[in-house]
Amino acid sequence: MIQVVEAQAKAKNIVISSGNTTDNGGVNCCAKAYEVVKSGGDTLDAVIAGVNIVELDPNDTSVGYGGLPNEDGVVELDASCIHGPTRRGGAVGAIRGCKTPSKIAKLVLTETDHMMLVGEGASRFARMWGYPEEDLLTERSRLAWRMWKREMRDPNGHTNWESQTDAPPASRKIGSLKKEYPEYEEGLLAWAYEVAIHPPHGTINCIALNEKGEMSAVTTTSGMAWKIAGRLGDSPILGGGLFLDQDVGGAGSTGRGEENIRVCGAHTIVENMRHGMSPKESVLDCLTRVARNFDNDQKRLAAVDLQFYALRKDGEYAGGSLWGPPPNGRGGSRMAVCSDGQPSRLVDTVFLLERKA
Secondary structure (H helix, E strand, O other), rough: OOOHHHHHHOOOOOOEEEEOOOOHHHHHHHHHHHHHHHHHOEEEEEEEEHHHHOOOOOOOOOOOOOOOOOOOOOOEEEEEEEOOOOEEEEEEEEEEEOOOOHHHHHHHHOOOOOOOOEEHHHHHHHHHOOOOOOOOHHHHHHHHHHHHHHHHOOOOOOOOOOOOOOOOOOOOOOOHHHHHHOOOOHHHHHHHHHHHOOOOOOOEEEEEOOOOOOEEEEEEEEEOOOOOOOOOOOOOOOOEEEEEEEOOOOEEEOOOOOOOOOOOOOHHHHHHHHHOOOHHHHHHHHHHHHOOOOOOHHHHEEEEEEEEEEEEEOOEEEEEEEEEEOOOOOOOEEEEEEEOOOEEEEEEEEEEEEEEO
C-alpha cells in the first residue's frame, strides 16, 4: 500500500514516444502531446495530436501519408489506442485512404462497442465519419514501390517489370537507374533502391501521463513495406504493439511486428512492471523472450529489428532495442521524451545484443 501511494504521489506530466528522427517526428510528437497535457487536455487527445504530426508528414515513409505500400502498391494503415481512465481501447487494421488512422481508432473506442475494425469495413467507417478517401502514395513512395517491382527477380535473375529479357547485374549502379528513371535525382534514386532491397520497419508509439496519474497511449503505422495485402503486424493488436493499464503503466513497440506478437510484447512489459520490475528491466526481459524464440542464435536474429518503450505510472520510463550499435559505431535506437521542466528531446535506449564491428 505504501509503495502504491508513493508512486501516485510522484505522478507528473510526461510524454514518451519512439524516436522517428525524420523531420524530428518523435521530438515534435512529444512536444505537441505534452502541450495538450499541460493545458489540461485529455491524455488520449494528447497522444493522438502528437502522432498526427508524423501521420501527416509525407517524408516519414513508415507512418500515415507517404507510407510505403503493400505489394499491390496500395498503402494500408494500422493503429490502436487505449484510454487509461475509462480502460477502453480501439483499433483499425489495413485501413485505406485515411491519412490519420489513429483518429479512426479513437472513433472505434468512443463511438462503437467494438475493439477493432479492419479492411473495407474500417475504411467505410472512416468515410461515414466524414474522412475523405485520399491517395496516400507520394511521388517518393510510388517510386520506391516501382523500383521494388523491378528488383523482384526469379532464380534466373529475370523480372517481368523490365524492358529487356537479359537481367542486369544483381548489384545495380545509380548510373543505370538514372537511365531508367531520368526524371529523378540520384539521391532519391539511391534511397528508393535501398528501401526496395532492404525494406525498412517503422511505426510511432506515444504514451502520456499527467499529474493526476491519468495515462493514455497510441501506436500507428503503415506497416511492413511490400507486405501481402491485408497483413497486420503488432501495431493494431492491443497487447502486442500497445498495452496500457491505468494502475501500472503503458508500453508500445516499433519494428518487426510478427516477432513482437509472438511474445505479446506490450502486455508482457506491463505485466512485468505490475510484478515489480522497472521499465528498463521489463523491456530487457521481453527482448530476451524474443531472442529465446530464435534459440539465441545471433545470425538468425540479425535480420530482426525490434524496439520497446515503457512508461510507468510514477513517471519512470525506458526504451530498449534488440540490437545496439556496433562497437565504436553509431545508429543505436533512441526515443523521444518531454516532461515537466525539460524540453522535448531524444535520449538513448538500452539494448540486448551488440552487433559486431
